[in-house]
Amino acid sequence: MATYSVHLKDDIGNKYERKNKYLLQLAQLDExxxxxxxxxxxxxxxxxxxxxxxxxxxxxxxxxxxxxxxxEGEFLNSLKSxxxxxxxxxxxxxxxxxxxxxxxxxxxxxxxxFYKEYSELTYEADFKYRESKIHVEQIPEIIDFIEGIExxxxxxxEAKDNLDPKDDARMKEDLKSFKKEAKEKRDKEIQKVKExxxxxxxxxxxxxxxxxxxxxxxxxxxxxxEYKIPSKENKDFIRSKKRELANGIRRSEKVLKAxxxxxxxxxxxxxEKSRPVVAYATILLPGxxxxxxxxxxKALFFILATLFSYFIAIPYxxxxxxxxxxxVAGLISLAEGGARVDKSLIFMIEGVxxxxxxxxxxxxxxxxxxxxxxxxxxxxxxxxPTNWFETKRTIFQEGFPYVTSFPAMLVIIFIxxxxxxxxxxxxxxxxxxxxxxxxxWVGVDNYKLIALGEGLAGxxxxxxxxxxxxxxxxxxxLAILLGFFLALLVNNDRxxxxxxxxxxxxxxxxxxxxxxxxxxxxxxxPGGVIxxxxxxxxxxxxxxxxxxxxxxxxxxxxxxxLGSAYVFLLTTGVxxxxxxxxxxxxxxxxxxxxxxxxxxxxxxxxxxxxPLLVTQYTFNFNNFSVIFLFNSxxxxxPQRYGNLAGSSDLLISYVYKLAFVNQYQAIxxxxxxxxxxxxxxFAFLGFRRSKGFKEGRL
Amino acid sequence: MALFSKKNKKEKGLYLSDKPPLTVAGIIxxxxxYTILFAWVLAIVWPLFQMVVSAFNGRxxxxxxGNENFEFSLRHFEFLYNExxxxxxxxxxxxxxxxxxxxxxxxxxxxxxxYSRYRFKGRKASLMAIMLIQTIPTFAGITxxxxxxxxxxxxxxxxxxxMMLILIYAGPAIASNTFILKGYIDSxxxxxxxxxxxxxxxxxxxxxxxxxxxxxxxxxxxALWSFIGPFMDYLLAKVLLTSPSxxxxxxxxxxxxxxxxxxxxxxxxxxxxxxxxxxxxxxVVLQKQxxxxxxxxxxxx
Numbered sequence: 001m002a003t004y005s006v007h008l009k010d011d012i013g014n015k016y017e018r019k020n021k022y023l024l025q026l027a028q029l030d031e032x033x034x035x036x037x038x039x040x041x042x043x044x045x046x047x048x049x050x051x052x053x054x055x056x057x058x059x060x061x062x063x064x065x066x067x068x069x070x071x072e073g074e075f076l077n078s079l080k081s082x083x084x085x086x087x088x089x090x091x092x093x094x095x096x097x098x099x100x101x102x103x104x105x106x107x108x109x110x111x112x113x114f115y116k117e118y119s120e121l122t123y124e125a126d127f128k129y130r131e132s133k134i135h136v137e138q139i140p141e142i143i144d145f146i147e148g149i150e151x152x153x154x155x156x157x158e159a160k161d162n163l164d165p166k167d168d169a170r171m172k173e174d175l176k177s178f179k180k181e182a183k184e185k186r187d188k189e190i191q192k193v194k195e196x197x198x199x200x201x202x203x204x205x206x207x208x209x210x211x212x213x214x215x216x217x218x219x220x221x222x223x224x225x226e227y228k229i230p231s232k233e234n235k236d237f238i239r240s241k242k243r244e245l246a247n248g249i250r251r252s253e254k255v256l257k258a259x260x261x262x263x264x265x266x267x268x269x270x271x272e273k274s275r276p277v278v279a280y281a282t283i284l285l286p287g288x289x290x291x292x293x294x295x296x297x298k299a300l301f302f303i304l305a306t307l308f309s310y311f312i313a314i315p316y317x318x319x320x321x322x323x324x325x326x327x328v329a330g331l332i333s334l335a336e337g338g339a340r341v342d343k344s345l346i347f348m349i350e351g352v353x354x355x356x357x358x359x360x361x362x363x364x365x366x367x368x369x370x371x372x373x374x375x376x377x378x379x380x381x382x383x384x385p386t387n388w389f390e391t392k393r394t395i396f397q398e399g400f401p402y403v404t405s406f407p408a409m410l411v412i413i414f415i416x417x418x419x420x421x422x423x424x425x426x427x428x429x430x431x432x433x434x435x436x437x438x439x440x441w442v443g444v445d446n447y448k449l450i451a452l453g454e455g456l457a458g459x460x461x462x463x464x465x466x467x468x469x470x471x472x473x474x475x476x477x478l479a480i481l482l483g484f485f486l487a488l489l490v491n492n493d494r495x496x497x498x499x500x501x502x503x504x505x506x507x508x509x510x511x512x513x514x515x516x517x518x519x520x521x522x523x524x525x526p527g528g529v530i531x532x533x534x535x536x537x538x539x540x541x542x543x544x545x546x547x548x549x550x551x552x553x554x555x556x557x558x559x560x561x562l563g564s565a566y567v568f569l570l571t572t573g574v575x576x577x578x579x580x581x582x583x584x585x586x587x588x589x590x591x592x593x594x595x596x597x598x599x600x601x602x603x604x605x606x607x608x609x610x611p612l613l614v615t616q617y618t619f620n621f622n623n624f625s626v627i628f629l630f631n632s633x634x635x636x637x638p639q640r641y642g643n644l645a646g647s648s649d650l651l652i653s654y655v656y657k658l659a660f661v662n663q664y665q666a667i668x669x670x671x672x673x674x675x676x677x678x679x680x681x682f683a684f685l686g687f688r689r690s691k692g693f694k695e696g697r698l
Numbered sequence: 699m700a701l702f703s704k705k706n707k708k709e710k711g712l713y714l715s716d717k718p719p720l721t722v723a724g725i726i727x728x729x730x731x732y733t734i735l736f737a738w739v740l741a742i743v744w745p746l747f748q749m750v751v752s753a754f755n756g757r758x759x760x761x762x763x764g765n766e767n768f769e770f771s772l773r774h775f776e777f778l779y780n781e782x783x784x785x786x787x788x789x790x791x792x793x794x795x796x797x798x799x800x801x802x803x804x805x806x807x808x809x810x811x812x813y814s815r816y817r818f819k820g821r822k823a824s825l826m827a828i829m830l831i832q833t834i835p836t837f838a839g840i841t842x843x844x845x846x847x848x849x850x851x852x853x854x855x856x857x858x859x860x861m862m863l864i865l866i867y868a869g870p871a872i873a874s875n876t877f878i879l880k881g882y883i884d885s886x887x888x889x890x891x892x893x894x895x896x897x898x899x900x901x902x903x904x905x906x907x908x909x910x911x912x913x914x915x916x917x918x919x920x921a922l923w924s925f926i927g928p929f930m931d932y933l934l935a936k937v938l939l940t941s942p943s944x945x946x947x948x949x950x951x952x953x954x955x956x957x958x959x960x961x962x963x964x965x966x967x968x969x970x971x972x973x974x975x976x977x978x979x980x981x982v983v984l985q986k987q988x989x990x991x992x993x994x995x996x997x998x999x
Contacts, residue, residue: 419843419846
């Protein structure tokens with residue numbers, strides 16, 4: 001059984017007496033029933049309560065309340081016409097804003113008269129009475145403010161017409177001479193500062209600052225002088241007054257609303273309901289609950305959510321309004337038995353999109369439900385629902401993170417998650433050259449093919465995988481060692497021309513990699529520069545691009561060339577930051593330079609750049625550009641690699657060839673998932689060590 | 699410096715350096731160091747020099763040959779300008795890169811701020827989700843991108859492949875940079891925010907007037923890297939862009955050396971040179987910022 005509490009409570013827990021005598025009586029009975037131990041008396045009390053409830057309409061308080069409601073209706077009707085009449089009596093001349101304010105004033109004055117006598121009867125009337133009172137107190141101030149400024153403006157505008165152009169001209173002359181004088185003074189000051197700099201009394205930074213200051217001072221003086229020109233002064237005066245007017249009104253309105261909101265918080269509501277019902281009843285119709293609770297503008301937003309859910313998300317999920325697919329059902333059918341143009345892949349993507357749309361809709365439903373429930377529960381406790389002014393404030397304060405990161409979340413969901421999930425699902429299908437437009441679910445067959453190294457596409461997987469691992473380890477390690485070694489050499493105290501070396505050494509990093517890779521590819525092609533040189537040295541025809549071993553070696557060397565610059569840069573940064581006294585202390589202790597390197601330099605550098613080196617390994621694991629742009633994964637070796645892959649292909653370029661050249665999308669997807677999991681694992685390892693994660697500031 | 703040299707002249711023969719005197723082994727080591735350093739300079743400069751030479755060598759025909767003589771000419775640049783879409787590629791790349799950078803910047807600036815400064819419901823969960831998502835390599839969704847584009851463009855015909863590409867570049871960039879920026883803003887004390895709040899700043903005012911100016915160095919880095927990303931990428935652009943007039947530089951220039959119909963290696967060298975120069979200048983000038991961006995939050999290579 002729902003019970004009532006004797007007191008009403010507001011936001012911060014202040015207690016208020018109930019004004020509704022009927023509810024008070026009920027509440028008191030409830031209290032008694034709770035405390036009563038004797039079961040006989042308890043049943044009696046319960047009976048009493050029942051009779052009270054059944055005689056609800058005859059309760060004196062309710063009768064008075066009914067009377068009040070009737071009168072209020074009459075009053076409001078007459079108020080409307082009264083206000084309209086009053087508006088007509090206002091003179092035509094008064095400005096619109098003032099007119100509106102005066103009408104509002106009149107409106108609230110009438111309201112005060114009416115609600116005052118009922119303010120003891122119900123909190124509703126009490127609130128309306130006090131609300132109007134605030135208006136009546138504050139509106140005159142606003143009117144005064146407007147009229148004051150209007151008068152000033154009026155004067156200024158009149159003065160504008162009476163301005164003497166001669167005055168203007170004279171003041172302009174004055175200004176010119178003033179400017180000249182001030183300029184001379186300024187130049188002299190600057191000269192002085194410069195001299196002091198020459199004498200070495202002040203630093204160059206102090207010099208520039210002092211000059212800046214002098215110049216600013218000059219500007220300010222000129223500006224001040226400019227305002228002595230009457231026309232300019234007048235213009236500026238009018239502008240600033242207009243601004244003051246607009247700002248002032250806005251500010252006062254805000255204050256007024258804030259005061260009303262404050263009263264809202266202080267005057268409770270009384271509610272006959274003792275259990276939230278609306279929230280559950282309107283759970284499927286976001287917006288309606290808010291409407292029932294009297295939050296009209298908030299309701300509007302949630303009604304948009306309803307429209308989105310019922311006219312976009314749900315129909316889409318059911319298959320209406322799809323490009324081709326059948327919504328979520330398309331995920332199962334995959335266009336089986338559909339028209340010729342229907343493509344399974346489209347069905348799949350639309351299914352995934354549909355799922356996300358439904359999830360968003362459910363999220364909105366839930367948000368609305370929570371909102372209505374919260375408001376209702378608060379109303380039962382006695383807290384008045386927030387009005388738009390308050391809601392807006394909450395949205396801008398607490399809702400800020402949601403509102404601002406919403407677009408980013410949408411992009412992440414639809415651009416990152418949807419495709420990735422599609423790829424994941426695709427890896428369980430049989431999308432291959434024979435089943436391009438229509439394919440079906442085949443379970444984990446693709447993964448089996450890969451794992452066992454069977455089938456046309458799977459047979460070379462392990463071969464490629466091993467080369468990928470070798471490539472990753474060798475190429476990255478080479479680059480790291482090279483970069484580290486070079487950085488050590490350049491950082492030696494005795495080496496001169498550090499800047500020169502450093503600038504040259506970062507060139508491989510600075511020149512876009514695709515350009516250098518392509519140019520290396522040209523240079524080692526038959527007839528290319530490098531080929532010619534090698535030929536003349538070894539006196540034989542060497543064709544790097546047609547030899548598996550040579551191609552692989554060339555690739556590793558190129559990546560060493562490319563990657564060393566980055567490691568060089570990182571290491572140099574760390575080396576420069578190592579304090580010199582560490583080495584001095586080591587010197588005093590008699591350490592050799594090798595020991596210093598082993599015990600100071602390497603640990604310090606490694607500690608700082610290790611996470612970045614991990615990313616170098618994952619980067620090379622997926623280094624599509626260097627493989628594809630150098631020799632398109634070739635040379636081809638059909639006996640070992642079949643027709644789908646070349647002998648220098650990495651997994652990623654193999655995926656590319658499978659999916660986009662040979663149309664084995666399903667197997668490509670399975671390999672992609674395999675690679676991604678590996679990369680994610682290593683990325684996570686690197687990430688776990690990062691600062692943001694460690695400090696637990698998630 | 700002037701002071702020291704005077705002294706040196708006066709007291710010639712006195713060893714005044716902080717460093718211990720060079721031993722014979724030290725001298726040999728130093729000579730070896732210089733040899734290695736210059737050898738590496740050669741290894742870096744020589745290929746780049748070859749590229750410059752081939753770009754200006756009028757003697758080169760369709761293929762760049764190693765044994766030809768040099769004759770200065772700008773004809774490869776003319777070819778590039780007249781016979782290929784080079785300028786369109788530049789425009790496309792700039793369009794894609796700038797849009798990606800802007801989109802990333804706007805979104806990340808909001809998410810980074812929100813995640814750093816607010817404790818809202820679902821924050822931890824969504825942050826973990828973003829963290830996982832940003833470790834997924836971009837190419838994982840590659841098979842779906844093309845089809846997704848055709849679905850969207852059937853609804854909105856104006857949605858071009860390049861726009862899809864921008865979104866594809868921006869999506870993961872938003873995820874990973876949210877973390878970087880969040881970490882950066884975390885390191886800024888909240889006292890400034892509190893002071894601003896007391897002075898009556900709204901949340902948006904704090905974002906605009908306090909956080910953005912403070913985070914500017916990191917925002918610059920984020921913008922720079924999001925700008926560079928599309929410049930360097932070949933794979934995604936190759937998969938999505940299909941007609942030569944929509945290509946980016948990486949894809950477009952590759953057609954000059956891979957396709958027999960459009961093969962012109964010297965023109966490639968010329969185009970590569972033109973593309974590389976501004977980027978190299980940018981990298982050398984902004985070296986410090988770019989590296990600090992990598993070290994501060996690098997998770998992906």
